[in-house]
Amino acid sequence: MATRKTSEPFWWLLFAAGGMVAALLVPVHLLVHGLAVPLGWTSISHARMLALAGHPLVKLYLFALIALPLYHWAHRFRFILEDLGLRGLRTPIAILCYGAAVLGTVATLWVLWQI
Amino acid sequence: MTEETMTLEVTRYRPGHDREPRTQSFTVPYRTDWVVLDALNHIKDRIDGTLSYRWSCRMGVCGSCGMMVNGVPKLTCAAFLRDYRPGPIRVEPLANFPVIRDLVIALDDFMEKLRRVKPWIIRAVEKPVSDGEYLQTPAQLDAYKQFSMCINCMLCYAACPVYGLEPAFLGPAAIALAYRYNLDSRDEGYRLREPVLSEAVGVWECTFVGECSVVCPKGVDPAAAIQRSKLAGATDWLLSMIMPWAGRR
Numbered sequence: 001m002a003t004r005k006t007s008e009p010f011w012w013l014l015f016a017a018g019g020m021v022a023a024l025l026v027p028v029h030l031l032v033h034g035l036a037v038p039l040g041w042t043s044i045s046h047a048r049m050l051a052l053a054g055h056p057l058v059k060l061y062l063f064a065l066i067a068l069p070l071y072h073w074a075h076r077f078r079f080i081l082e083d084l085g086l087r088g089l090r091t092p093i094a095i096l097c098y099g100a101a102v103l104g105t106v107a108t109l110w111v112l113w114q115i
Numbered sequence: 116m117t118e119e120t121m122t123l124e125v126t127r128y129r130p131g132h133d134r135e136p137r138t139q140s141f142t143v144p145y146r147t148d149w150v151v152l153d154a155l156n157h158i159k160d161r162i163d164g165t166l167s168y169r170w171s172c173r174m175g176v177c178g179s180c181g182m183m184v185n186g187v188p189k190l191t192c193a194a195f196l197r198d199y200r201p202g203p204i205r206v207e208p209l210a211n212f213p214v215i216r217d218l219v220i221a222l223d224d225f226m227e228k229l230r231r232v233k234p235w236i237i238r239a240v241e242k243p244v245s246d247g248e249y250l251q252t253p254a255q256l257d258a259y260k261q262f263s264m265c266i267n268c269m270l271c272y273a274a275c276p277v278y279g280l281e282p283a284f285l286g287p288a289a290i291a292l293a294y295r296y297n298l299d300s301r302d303e304g305y306r307l308r309e310p311v312l313s314e315a316v317g318v319w320e321c322t323f324v325g326e327c328s329v330v331c332p333k334g335v336d337p338a339a340a341i342q343r344s345k346l347a348g349a350t351d352w353l354l355s356m357i358m359p360w361a362g363r364r
Contacts (some may be wrong), residue, residue: 008319009352012345079322087280 011075011098019070025065050115059112067105074101119145120205121196123154125166128214139163144245151191152180152208155218164198174241175332179270182218183207188330196347211282215335225269228285231311232293237304254348255300262295262340264333271327273335283316287327287337290318294340297347309351320343 036042052058074097081093120142128136132246141162152170159166162232170180173192180191185205196204242249271287278284293308312318318341327337 006315006319008315009345009349010312011355012319013349016346016349026284076323083276083280083322083324085280 009069012067014071014101015075017096018068018070018075020068021065022069022072026069029065053112053115059115063108063112066108067101070101070104071098121145121154121199122300123151123158123159124203124205125155125218125224126197126207127166127217128208129216130214137292138205145196145200149198150224151182151184151189151194151196151204153202154196155191155206166218167216176266178266179267181209181270181272181273183210188273190270190332191270193332202328207268211275211279212269213272220269222269224282225267225272225286225288228289229292230266232285232289232296233304234289234292236296236299236302237307238301239303249301251300258300259295259298260300262291262335264337265292265295265331266333268332270330270332273329274326276324276326277322281316281320282322285311285314285317287325287341288335290344291335291337291340294344297344299334309348313348318348320329321345 032042037044050052053062078093079098082090086093117143121144123141123143124138125141126136127133127139135306136256141154141158143157145164146153149339150173152173155166155168155170159168168180168182168191170192171177173180175190175193178190181188182191184191185199186207188209191206196202206218208218208220212222212224215221231342232308236249264289267288269288271291273285277285278286290312294310297305315349321338321341323338323342325338328335328339331337
């Protein structure tokens with residue numbers, strides 16, 4: 001049987017990296033920015049947060065934090081659709097899922113660029 | 116006192132005679148120490164000698180009595196009637212495989228896949244017998260021992276929805292065994308197994324369902340073998356991208 005070239009390792013690496021980010025970093029931000037600040041457990045002014053987000057290293061961090069989990073979602077959601085039996089539509093599903101993640105990545109870059 | 120009984124709803128199928136599989140009910144005596152295989156043997160010995168199914172060791176070692184029991188892949192020698200009280204118990208051939216007759220499935224596809232991953236120790240150069248054994252530390256043994264417990268019962272294939280949808284998928288047990296030999300300190304066959312594992316229908320076909328590890332009667336974790344093989348394959352791929360000139364391991 002001829003070995004078929006596959007791009008799976010590429011998408012899987014993004015999926016794996018996104019999974020790490022989603023599991024380890026996202027909960028921290030949910031706690032800080034989703035609970036602690038809105039509920040007044042701690043106070044960080046908008047100006048300070050904005051200044052922080054303007055730092056190049058923080059931008060890089062935010063980029064990884066936002067973009068990588070998009071690929072985690074795309075890979076997982078693609079597999080869910082395939083497992084539901086939509087295997088005849090494998091290519092369009094892959095394009096839609098990863099395309100959405102790429103769009104999200106571009107949007108993230110654009111927003112970070114504006115800060 | 117009337118004897119306690121239990122009903123088994125058994126799939127019957129004779130290709131050439133039956134257009135499609137049908138279900139036949141049998142009433143068997145209920146005994147607390149009986150397993151589903153004992154009930155099938157009772158049916159074959161006392162009720163209907165034409166019932167066909169595979170079995171051999173009746174002690175969870177040979178891996179030949181796997182069937183769907185109430186829709187779940189089980190070794191019938193380890194599925195106690197008492198756990199299915201009051202019944203009835205549905206006994207069907209392993210899912211995802213072609214049926215030869217009644218509860219007997221065709222093994223050919225799995226056997227071919229097993230052969231393709233070369234599940235044996237491969238050496239670049241065999242050392243002569245006079246040089247003695249290939250020694251291994253307890254830690255080196257522990258690295259692969261879990262995966263060596265596989266008895267080729269194919270319950271994991273019956274549980275795997277991906278295999279059900281894509282018959283070309285290499286599948287849990289074959290990948291777990293490939294991984295078992297890749298982990299073995301005496302083995303040098305990684306490069307020979309890698310092309311089979313890294314195919315689109317190799318490890319990458321797996322969608323992390325994880326049922327293979329749930330149904331394994333021997334405590335093997337094929338899902339882990341598949342995900343770790345993905346990591347190894349992805350690392351190989353990344354290295355070949357960054358350093359295309361470098362020799363691969």
